[in-house]
Amino acid sequence: MINNHIPIIFETKRLFIRPLKLDDKEAFYDMMSNPNVMNPIPRDTMDRKTCNAHFQKYLKSEGNSETKVWAVDSKDGIPFLGIAAYLKNDKNEDEIGYRLREQFWGNGFGTEIAKGLIDYGFGTLNLEIITANVNTNNGKSVKILDKFFNRDIEFFNVNDNCIDRRYKISRIEWL
Numbered sequence: 001m002i003n004n005h006i007p008i009i010f011e012t013k014r015l016f017i018r019p020l021k022l023d024d025k026e027a028f029y030d031m032m033s034n035p036n037v038m039n040p041i042p043r044d045t046m047d048r049k050t051c052n053a054h055f056q057k058y059l060k061s062e063g064n065s066e067t068k069v070w071a072v073d074s075k076d077g078i079p080f081l082g083i084a085a086y087l088k089n090d091k092n093e094d095e096i097g098y099r100l101r102e103q104f105w106g107n108g109f110g111t112e113i114a115k116g117l118i119d120y121g122f123g124t125l126n127l128e129i130i131t132a133n134v135n136t137n138n139g140k141s142v143k144i145l146d147k148f149f150n151r152d153i154e155f156f157n158v159n160d161n162c163i164d165r166r167y168k169i170s171r172i173e174w175l
Helices: 022-033 048-063 109-123 139-148
Strands: 015-019 069-073 082-088 094-100 128-135 152-158 162-170
Touching: 022 048, 022 082, 022 152, 048 069, 069 152, 094 109, 109 128, 109 139, 128 139, 128 152, 139 162
Parallel strands: 094 128
Antiparallel strands: 015 069, 069 082, 082 094, 128 162, 152 162
16 A cells, blocks of 8 residues: 555556655665665665765655655555665666665565666666666675676776676667
8 A cells, every 4th residue: 555645656566666755764774774785785884864864865856866766665555665766877877776674685576676677767767778786796686687687897896895797788678
């Protein structure tokens, strides 16, 4: 069940992807302050102040930014399982991103979100190419991205201090 006053960006079989709302703030902090969630990226956990600043930036950027960060809700009525996103990579290409709160791992939601983001990117945003970057040590995300994308390049990510793999897929390949 979802509040009829909240617009849906897109949906999958079991999930609604919608804009962030103020009620998501605590669950967002729960996710971003959890080392088990952040370490595979790898990113430092966020303290409350840093997390609140990121949350406010994403909340305010909806509609007028190249970076779009949305909430993921379960159609079973569970709010804020995590986030789904579109951003620009270092080559100004459209890149998908997703992150789940730890208690929702292992249910296939990451796969469902990734596929939904690709469908949305080609079907609604009319993108020609979609990319995704992942730390090569993040086995769960590598497995998800290998299902949908072609491996492109591996490179040292200075910001995250790890080896990242970039994946790509074109509209023609997907459709």
